[in-house]
Amino acid sequence: MELAMLLEEWRRTDSFIEQVASWQIRAARLAAFRPTPGFLHEALVAAVRKRNVENLYTHQVQALEEVHAGNHIILTTPTASGKTLCYNLPILDTILKDMSTRALYIFPTKALAQDQVAEWSSLTAGLTHDGIHAFTYDGDTPMHVRQRIREAGHVVVTNPDMLHSAILPHHTKWLRLFENLRFIVIDEAHMYRGVFGSHFANVLRRLLRICAFYGSQPQFILCSATIANPEEHAFRLTGQSVTWIGESGAPEGERHTILYNPPLLNRELGIRKSSILEARRLGARLLTENITTLAFVKTRTQVEILSGYWKRDVPERLRTRVMGYRGGYLPSERRTIERGLRAGEIRGVVSTNALELGMDIGSLDAVLTVGHPGSIASVRQQSGRAGRRQGLSLSLFIANASALDQFLVLHPNALLEAPPEEARLSADNLLILMDHVKCGAFELPFSASEQFGDESVGELLSYLADHRVLHRQSSGTYLWMAESMPSLSVSLRSASTENVVIVDTSAPEPKVLGETDRFSALTTLHEEAIYLHQTKSFQVERLDLENGKAFVRSVEADYFTEAELAVRLQMLHLLDGAVEHGKVSHALAEVMVNATPTIFKKLKLETHENLGWGRVHLPEAELHSIGYAVSWPETAADLAKDEWETALAMLGYLLRHTGAVYAMCAVSDLHAAVHVRDVVFEQPTVYLYDAYPGGIGLAERLYRAHGEVFAAAFEVVTACPCEQGCPSCTGPRPRAFAGENPKDAVCSLLRALLRDADEPRSGRVSGTGEGR
Amino acid sequence: MRRSLADRLDRLQNSLCTPSVKTEAKKEVSWADGQSAGTSVEPPPPDAPCAHPWQHVLRQMGFAPVDPVSESVWKRSVSYDVFCNHGQYTFHHLAEADVSGLQHLLGHPVSPCDLRFFDTETMGLGSGAGNIVFLYTVGQLLDDEVRFEQYFLADPAAELLFLQHLEGCFGEAAIWVTFNGKSFDLPMIKSRRTMYRLSPLPSRPHLDLLHPLRRIFKSTLPSVSLSFLEEKVLRLERVDDVSGREAPLRYLTFMTDKDVQAVTPVLQHNLMDVASLVVLCAYLADFTSSRAALQTAKESLVLARWYEAWKNVEAAAECYRMARTLDDLDGYALWMESLFHKRQGRWLQSVELWKELSRLQQESVAPLLELAKWAEHVERDLPLALFYAKEAHQRALQQEMSYCRESFLQLPYRVSAHGSNMAAEVSPDFLQEPQSSSPVLRAIVKRMRRIEGKISKQEQREEEDKVDG
Incomplete structure (x- = not known):
């Protein structure tokens, strides 16, 4: 049956259509063309013609013109709109006019990079010029061709990890590339947000530092999925002001979107x-x-x-x-x-x-x-x-x-229809910044007055020198002075660098099934957990955190497991806002969180019913992060102590979920903790904090936009048809709740907040900590 | 409530499982006790001209600052009489040695006094841009002495000057001699020079002793490192030497604390390393130019392969002959010799060896296979070829899979030269013959089939001839 027919069937099926919240049809759209600009090298025009393309889409021509004018650009046209040509064409044009030109393409994953070289080769195949090469340079590149790539690759296609650990620390071997680097292409730029984005922005700072050393000033071409703040995001990543191209000229087919x-x-x-x-x-x-x-x-x-x-x-x-x-x-x-x-x-x-x-x-x-x-x-x-x-x-x-x-x-x-979210990153997260200052010092000595991004790093440098990581020379510059290469101990993908390998011991010979990061291992690879791989069940026999190994055995199980964490939170340092008793107060603070996995539940496949539980015996993990705290006077709601506890927990659940929408993150990136009587506020408090060491700006964003977050949360909870709280709003109502209706309690807390937000703020203390 | 950056960073460190900066800082080591610098150090006399004790110590070791104002790059020149012994050889040994073998290895004419022996010490073990060379020594044979010039970078801020002095150490005719310099020392120097935008050093012939020495000793020494070679080849025992691995940490200690005791043993160590290069080079010259000193069959094989590569077939043949007289002669040596003869087209010798090998080693398949090939292609005696092939098949079947693999691996020459062809030949059989799993067996079966096919074709032709006749 054709898809169109099946959709028609569904449209007429009551049980289906009753559950449809929205059915949107976007009509097909025709292509918008413009002729190829006159400045293009004639060989390139001919090569493009050979691909049966007479005219280019409007956004492709726009990209060519902006790059030709020397501007940095970011493209946010839809998937399959021919974005690749938007950077391949201007770069190939420049190479044809000056063969010494070099370009660096950065893709977030290896697989994407390999696709890219194939694309490039099919374009250059139409040229009469020989010797224009694109190469991937990643962990799979054989040693014997690396030398040639360093010398002869016009376009080097790589990923951030490789750039960070193999190219930048060895920049002297890449003399040819860095001296002639004219373009840096960053595809899937929206991927670089959160921790990964913060790391990558610092890798780019290091890259630009090295370019400056070799006297090159590369132009950036970024491509991204639709985000609300393309120019700002590009600026935060690259530190350059960037022109945005968002209007696509590519055709689009009819699309049905059903909620x-x-x-x-x-x-x-x-x-x-x-x-x-x-x-x-x-x-x-x-x-x-x-x-x-x-x-x-x-x-x-x-x-x-x-x-x-x-x-x-x-x-x-x-x-x-x-x-x-x-x-x-x-x-x-x-x-x-x-x-x-x-x-x-x-x-x-x-x-x-x-x-x-x-x-x-x-x-x-x-x-x-x-x-x-x-x-x-x-x-x-x-x-x-x-x-x-x-x-x-x-x-x-x-x-x-x-x-x-x-x-x-x-x-x-x-x-x-609403504008898409903003991509956020926090390149000046202290830990991430410090990691990259170390790496940067290894690559080129730092001078105390040097700028690294927006920050001047003098204080950080002297801290590192005190800890004998850097050496302060008589000339005032700082030099890396440990035996090892710093980039080896910095992973861009997660805050912790170590992983856990999953070994199947029931196979005839022990076999590695996969790997996961350490933090996830606490909840997915504890002993007795069921680990699923290609729909086969494995039971974890032993988790050896010290050596980063989990030993699993194939089992026939009709259930899977889910672990829970117990969390203790402590406020360390107030960054912004105020601690006030007897009224609603908001604060942004550094927090320390100690988490211990406690129990895991066994859930039956098919029905997802609870079959039982077990204990997890694993060491506590410590997380130092940034949290947003909101606190109410005890008079805000008429509740007993344990009722407060329940109401706050339910509110925490609600705020995490609505907060995730505003902070453009996964719900799991944002954690909540509640205190019925917080030691700092001395009244009931909810904390929302980033699940990454040092924080990545999520809690900060909630703190700044708390009015909107609470309004949205209030709307969710009042619009929800449930009576006493459900997973769709506040989380399920706990059995132990003694009082009236916990959902009402949550609503009254929210109302207190919103009332407070409407009143003019007075005497708000701000900026006791250093602003970022 | 504002806390200092240092306090915040210290706390943040606790959130990470990775070893923290703090623990690194705790790794303070004292070099003072139990270490001998090779030079006895007296406290500077009260009226010493230099203010810092470390400079005093360097001066005592014979160093002088290259630039008297900054005192950041230091140089010393140490000479020994050529008749001094370094281990069991004198330095003079190299001056007298027959360098024809070295010339072949290098592909360039060699005169001993053009050789420049070179070694560096660096701040780390990798080759990244942040790794700094802080010490290098250049050794050279003069008329009646051997001279080592040592440059020490006391302050990395003066690295440019330090690197520039290297240029003067190598004349027009210089030939580099290093140990692992192709992969380490020279790329390091190149990288450092790039950091200062200096042009690369002029390219000169470069004899990296590691590679030929590894070929000679890889089967007899547990690892072909400079210290093992000194012990086994030069019979040299170092007293109170520090390991080269310690060099980075010792230099770092010197940089931060100006603890000169940490670094003086490294200076001495590096000097001795370069001295060892001189005599190792003499050893290699002897080894490659004369068959007289051969002591093991394994060494003979190495030399034979070099001679063959240098187109000195007679010398190579003589090496194989010598191997036969040595105690550690084994099947492998005979096998290598048989293949040598095969390459030279001396079938008689080859066939004899194969027959002997197949007698000596009742389980080995490869010699029989060689015989089968010879019979099929050279001798054109198809029944004989079939006989050998069947014999090989029999043996291969008897062997366990694991042994088949082993004997296949005993064909290093064949596999490297024709491995790809063989694989291509074998592949169609993968589908047809699932029952024979080992590649050797499949290859043999295929060979048998082909010979049988040829025989039946021949018989057919003979029949037809008869009919026609």
Whole structure:
């Protein structure tokens, strides 16, 4: 059955259409062309013609003109709008006019980089000029060709990690590149946010420092998915003012976007049918009708669960053509799946956001997004995977019961029309900054007055010199003085550098299944946890944190596990705001959090019912971060002590979910802690803090936008049809609650906040800490 | 409530599992006790001309500042009589040595007094841009003495001057001699010069002793490092020497605390390293130019391969002959010799060796296979070829998989020269013959089939001839 016909069927099925919160059809759009500009090298014009392109899309010509004028640019046109040409054309043009020109392409992953070289070669194949080469330079590049790439590669395609650990620390070997570097291309720029973005901005600072040393001033060309603040984001990344090109001239096919809210099972408790089970049913139907379907789910566990369901539900002929895809699979396994999708051999894939990026996986008919993946840009990127190459396509968003998802279903426009979120990064996070100052000092000695980004780093340098990491020379410059190379101990991808390897001991020979970061290991690889890999269950026998290994054994289990963390929070240092007793107060502060995994639950596959629990015995983890604290006088609500506890916990749940929308992060990036009587505020307090050491600006953003966050939270809770709180607003009502209705208590706390926000603020102390 | 940056950073460190800066800082080591600097150090006399004790110590060791004002780059020149022994050799040994072998290795004419022996010490072990060379020594043979010039960078701020002095150490005709200098010392110097935008040093012939010495000793020494070579080859025992690995940390200690005791052993160590290069070079010259001193069959094989590469076939043949007389002669040596003869087209010798090998080693397959090939392609005796192939097949079947793999690996020459061809030949069989799993077996079976095919074709032709006749 054609997709169009299936959609028509669904439209006429009452049980389906009743659950649809929004069904939007975007009509197909025609292409807008402009002739190739006159300044282009004639050989290039000819090469473009050979590809049967007479005219270029308007945004491509605009990009050419801006780059020609010497401006830095950022492009945010949709997926498949021909962004690649927007940087390949001006760069190739410059190379043709001056063969010494060099360019550096940076992609967030290795796989994307390899796609890119193929693209470049197909363009240069149309040229009569020889000797224009693009090479990937990554961990897989054989040693013997590296020398040649360093000397002869006009375009070097790499990833941030390689740049950080292999190119910059060895810049003297890259003399030719750095002396002639004219362009730096950063694709998927929206990926560089949060911790990764903060690291990458610092890597770029180091890169520019080295360029300045060799006397080159490269021009930036950035590409990004749609974000609200392209110019600002590009500025924060690169430190340069950048021109934005957002208007696309590329054609687009007809697209149906459906927001689907699973039916309510229990109105009072606000329990809805599981979004995974709905994705199972709808996805299996799509697959059975021969429609290539990609589903995005939120966690690695869900990948395994949903792909397992699909394998069982689809007809025999499709069973081997449905796969899971996620981080933690070995790269070769992932490449095979990408190739299979492109070739049409694989018809169904369940993935985490690992497939979100512009990896070429061909055109897909239908994309399911199961649960909000953390940011609206992600949703758009995911649904953009459908129908990249014109024709009818479907993007189906299946909400889950979380407060965030229910907020989106109630406000479809927030997803469909509202401006996308901003990409945030905090390049001056002290820890990250310090890591890169170390790396920078290894690459070129620092002078005390030198600027690194916006910051002057004198104080940091003398701190590092005191700790004998740097050496202060008689000339006043600081020199790296430890034996090891600093970049080796700094990982860009996460705050902690160490990983845990998962070893299957039940195989004839022990085999590495995958890997995960240390923090996730606490909750997913504790002893007795069920670890899922390609829908097979493994039980964790032993977690050896010291040596970074988890030993698992294949088991037949019909359940999976979920662990919980116990958290202790302490305020260390007030950064902004005020601590006031007897009234509502807001503050931004440095906090110290101690987390210990406590218990894990066993949940049955299929029904997700609770089968029991066990204890987790693992050491405590310490996190030093930035938190936003909001506090109420005890008079704000008439509640007993344990009622306060419940009301605050429910409010924390609600604020985490709505807060995530405003901070453009995943809910898991933002943690909440509640104190009925906080030692600092001496009254009930809720803390929301960044789940990364040193903070990455999420809590800070909530602190600044708290009025909007609370207004949205209030709307969610009042619009929710449940009576006493449910997973869709405040989290489920705990059994132990003695008082009246906890949901009312939450509402009155919110009302107190909003009332307070309306009143003119007086005597607000600000900036006792250093502002950022 | 504002806390200092240092306090905040210290606290932040606790959030990380990685070793913190603090623990690094605790790694303070005292070099004072139990270490001998090789020079006895007296406290500076009260009326010493220099204000700092470390400068006094350097002066006592014979160093003088290159630039008297800044006192940041120091140089000393140490000479020894050429007839001094360094281990079991004198330096003079090199002056007298036959350098024809070295010339072949280098591909360039060699005169001993053009050789410049060179070694560096650096602040770290990697080759990144932040690693600094703080010490280098250049050694050279003069008429009646051997002279080592040592440059020490006491203050990295003066690195430019330090690097510029290197240019003067190498004349027009100089030939570099290093130990692992191709991968380490010279790239390091190149990187440092790039940092100061100095032009690269003029390219000169470069004899890196590591590679030929590794070839000679890789099967006899646990690791081909300078210290092992000194012990085993030069019979040299160093007294109170520090390990080269300690050099970075010692220099760092010197930089921060001006604790000169930390760094003086490194200066001495580096000087001795370069002295060892001189005599190791003499050893290599002897080894490569004369068969007289060969003591093991393994050494003979190494030399034979060099001679063959240098197109000195007769000398190579003689090396194999010598190997036969030595105690550690084994099947591998005979096998290598048989392949040598095969390459030279001396089938008689090869066949004899293969027959002997197949007798000596009842389990080995490779010699029989060689015989089969010879019979098929050279002798054109198809029944004989089939006989050998069947024999090889029999043996291969008897072997366990693991041994098959081993004997296959005993064909280093064949595999490296024709490995890819063989793989291509074998691959179609992968599908047809799932039962024979080892590549050797598959190759043999294929060979047998081909010979059988040829035989039946031949018989057919003979039949037809008869009919026609």
